[in-house]
Amino acid sequence: MKILIIGATSAIAIATARLYAERRDHLFLIARNAERLSDLAADLRVRGAQSVACKALNLDEVGAHAAVIAEAEAFLQHIDVALIAHGVLPDQTASATDYKHALNSITTNGLSVISLLTELAKRMQAQRSGTIAVITSVAGMRGRQPNYVYGAAKAMVSTYLQGLRGRLHEFNVHVVDIRPGLVDSPMTAQFPKGLLWSRPEVVANKIVNSVARKQHTVYAPGYWRWILLFVIAIPEALFKRMKF
């Protein structure tokens, strides 16, 4: 298969790329850090990838998106799976008081994803096949005090994906929304880890499986579906007093 991974050096993306590499797939990787990208490309080749190419790009530069997707398509010929995995966890206190800070993180987590989706949708629609998988978050399902700026951007993407899924359906293009819970990755290095935390490999497995099975919205691990069902059911009068 031909796999495009955007935000390829995020912990979840690395673990996912490794699973595809073991299946001897072809990969095109996009991420900001050139050093980490080339190390990962070498790693994927050793693990079995048939071919790997990569492109270093700051994904906040939405003007460069069309060109980089074109480059990926030229390399892969046909994009079977496109995974969008990049994101940042903003400092909530800073982004709650400083609009610029909020805008930066919403650009990375939300607007840049929508820009990429726009480009990908065009090409997938033309090739009349393929799957777009996007890593959003359970944080997008209800605005919580400690991370609603992050959550709002993720909610924007999730809602966008629902509509896009419908639009691309008739073109045989599938859209998967992957909602991880708490993942032990560099992004969450500053948090103490407890029982509910998962390794990136667990989420990666879920991604590969959900893409293969053409699922719509998946929680990783699956128990987050039930946790969120509960979180959403909390009455707002009570929820607004909760600090978690």
Add this chain to the structure above:
Amino acid sequence: MELSGWGRFPVVSAEFVEPLDFSSLQMLLASSDPSAKLVPRGAGLSYGDSALAARVIGSRFMDNFSAIDETARTIRCGSGVSLRQLLRLCMPRGWFLPVVPGTANVSVGGAIAADVHGKNHHLDGSFCDHVLDLTLLLANGELIRCSKTSNPELFQATCGGMGLTGIIIEATLQLREVPGVFIQRRSLLAHSLRECFELFEVNSASSYSVAWLDCLARGKQQGRSVLYLGEHVDVSNKRPSQHPTRGWLTVPFDLPASLLNSYSLNLFNSAYFQAKRYAPKSDTVNSTSYFFPLDGIAHWNRLYGQRGFLQYQCLIPDDGAFEAISAILHKVSRAGKGSFLSVLKKMGAANSNLLSFPGPGYTLALDFKFEPGLFALLEELDAVVLAYGGRLYLAKDARMSEAVFKAGYPQWEKFVTLKQKIDPHGLFASQQSDRVGLTQAVR
């Protein structure tokens, strides 16, 4: 954050950083205050305080493979790659690691730093005997490649050097072809320690050998044990699970330490031994369950309760090994302390690494839950080990004294001399290295 080893004793508060790539590691080293000590940490599976210090650098994200040579069967990878990941790459090719310890979760860097050994030490030596070369980041920021032939002194100090010479960045490993991923296992019952020793001697040509021992049996039954022998076999009609996976069993929380007492341990050990009488004497098992039985139970260290446990692993030279181990078992059973897993193994020749644990003789490993009075017992055991010219394994240790260490590792001075040359400010130091006198606790 709070950090501890696998034994969860001791626990220290440390600054823990896991760099994402080599540049950030270099920057971290360059910008760091040289007086704040630092130790590299792999998977954090040494039992005691080998990877504990005020500042700890984790290799978790240094886990890329960089090259594979299909004809020479060598792999070059980052020090954070786990043996599990390596086996995932090797097993479908019909390759296996020449040496594996009791868990596949350890990192390559950790395996080198502790020069770990496995059930085939008597024939194949330890992990570092199959390391072709490694790249080391020194305290001054210099990246240096070393092997048995280039910079051999540095290689011999780094292999088994507990991370004190620098940070291992990458290593090239020699793999070997095996007939199959299954192991033909033979289980031999020994009703006494003498019988167990005899079985080890008689079966010294067996590829893998290790004995489980009932550490609480007394009198004539002292040292009753089950010797497990193993050979790689080709079982083409069986479909191997080619990827060593983690099991699904887990210990989700700390069990009360009081569950482990002399009664329950006695019961377990007796039941295990009796059950083995009726178990098949020969069977074919998956290599992962043969080599890594405990990897199937996540967080098994929680069985020992919140206060953690210690593993005591000693090596006694052949001459006097029987007497020493007999004396140790006597003291342990008299104290009524001990564990599920007491392991005895006959080892082979030593290599030339300065601080490597393995050498000719017998090694005995015992687990003890942390409790008052334990250290007094362990000091009694130390006296036996020293009297017979033995040593303790640094990767398991959390409490040995400077005197016990220096008596067991006669090449320590050579190590310190070399370390002063490459790390004059003593940047790399662990709580353990300070304690045993490899580094200076107060500067």
